């Protein structure tokens with residue numbers, strides 16, 4: 001496998017000899033094919049290897065927050081981006097406030113958030129603005 005931190009081929013070693021990162025740690029490279037991947041990707045766009053176990057993925061989806069709690073927040077206070085701020089996505093939160101103040105569609109975006117949260121398609125992404 002490849003080092004997820006620097007992309008070095010580390011074979012079956014448990015630590016990268018190049019950067020001393022433990023095997024599996026890091027988020028820059030695919031462990032299967034060594035391709036550079038985006039830090040928040042949950043699987044490799046080149047070889048389709050999933051980087052994280054399903055249950056970890058599920059927890060990471062809402063940055064560890066409960067589905068029900070986030071869906072309720074999105075429903076009641078979504079126009080003010082509260083669910084985004086709670087999950088640690090300030091950029092998304094700001095955009096929803098701007099949309100609410102500028103044209104009143106922040107709560108529509110938040111309703112879409114709520115649906116995505118409920119069906120498990122919401123993706124925690126602190127760098128994202130819309131989704």
Ligand SMILES: [Zn+2]
Nearest residue numbers: 003006016019
């Ligand atoms: Zn390394």
Ligand SMILES: [Zn+2]
Nearest residue numbers: 030033044047
């Ligand atoms: Zn790959």
